[in-house]
Amino acid sequence: MKIQRREFILGAAAACAFPNLRASAASPNGKVNMAFVGIGHQAGHDFSMFAYYKDIVNVVALCDTQMGASHTLNVLKAYPDVPRYQDFRKMLDEHAREIDAVCIATPDFSHFPAAMLAMSMGKAVYCEKPLCNCFREIGLMAAAAKRHKVVTQMGNQGHSDANYWQMKAFVERGYIKDVTTINAFMCANNRRWFKWKGVEMREMPGEEAEPAEMDWDVWLSQRPFRPFNHNFINGDWRCFYEYGTGALGDWGAHIFDAAHEFLKLGLPSKIETLKNDRRTNAVFPMASTIAYTFPSRGEGLPECRLVWHDGAGNFPDMPKNVTDKKWRRKDYGAELYLKDGRVFARASHGSPLQLVAGGDPRDPAVKTAMRDYPRGKSGHYLNFLKAVRGEEPANSDFAVAGPLSQVMALGALAQRLAAPVLTFDREKQRFTDNEAANALLAGPPVRKGWEEFEKL
Secondary structure, X not given: OOOOHHHHHHHHHHHHHOOOOOOOOOOOOOOEEEEEEOOOOHHHHHHHHHHOXXXXXXXXXXXXXXXXXXXXXXXXXXXXXXXXXXXXXXHHHHXXXXXXXXXXXXXXXXXXXXXXXXXXOOOEEEEOOOOOOOHHHHHHHHHHHHHHOOOEEEOXXXXXXXHHHHHHHHHHOOOOOOEEEEEEEEOOOOOHHHHHOOOOOOOOOOOOOOOXXXXXXXXXXXXXXXXXXXXXOOOHHHHEOOOOOHHHHHHHHHHOHHHHHHOOOOOOOEEEEEEEEOOOOOEOOOEEEEEEEEOOOEOOEOOEXXXXXXXOOOOOOOOOOEOOOOOOOOOEEEEEEEOOOOEEEEOOOXXXXXXXXXXXXXXXXXXXXXXXXXXXXOOHHHHHHHHHOOOOOOOOOHXXXXXXXXXXXXXXXXXXXXXXXXXXXXXXXXXXXXXXXXXXXXXXXXXXXXXXXXXX
């Protein structure tokens, strides 16, 4: 569906004139008029979090490719009079003048066209994590956000919580520096693809009848046509290389996001596959260990090795000489190893770091140092709304979230190929020794009729 040319021009003009997207003519009371692409599962949670701020948010349009399915009913019952759509293109076309911001919470791959269209129309975008599952498309999204001067935020909610502010302060004052190794892991035993045990879904599943309420064409969006199968929907898309990013894309953005930003890791120079258990051609392995190498970035930022572990029980080695006897490792988290022997550990989302080795956490000086950082006053959703109103910057805008998402996409690519070593040229953003890997960087061929989103 083509956007009305007049509406497109108006949206583009608004983006240039009002880069912070303050309240539009459609919201004279200063509220943010929001549209939602996806209203069930995680999208339903995002919706409820934004709707909570009823003094700030007007809900003006709802979209879901399975509108009316059970997972959409809570939102529909709460907002029976709000216009409903199955195609985000039609929604944005018909409500272009009203919408200030769009929340996009769909499968990883389909964030791309909805975000590109919304940004091209001058709309602020809140996009679930990761930005996309394709390295190239993530880059296009980050470039579009900069080009259109719109407010953006990725939905790694902990990036506005304690870990974000603590890591920022610790790096700025030099309390954390010379990090040489980061062990990050998600080793719970309940990943969606575990049900296939690495043997029962070796190829993509075959055709089934589509549910009556399903718009399969829009669900597939820019990806090549493939017949409907129930294994692709209701969150199980995360299992498949073609549509998701596995445990790494799901949890990495909550586990090593602040370290990635404030240690200025950027993109890696090398990725090693250390473990790949029961890999198939369709879904993520039962367990994997991927090691990234990030080159030196300057004083206090030496070469750093980020080692990602996933799969039930596939934990990294425990830190040696643990001094915090109360510390208990969870199924997910990260541990930062510093050159001076200190080890800091955290869990996920907003959980702060704690000193677990190389120093006594009971030392009054350590206690004071660990508590000495400013706390932000806005949660992640409120931070985005305030950014749209021009009141504060977004903490995880696409300039920050783009490179982080690309790191996760590179890791998912390595899991898919299981190549022992991939050498990556950070400047050219290409692998130097593996054309199969370079083809995956670009992503699948764009389906006919969806090419326009690449150019917005």
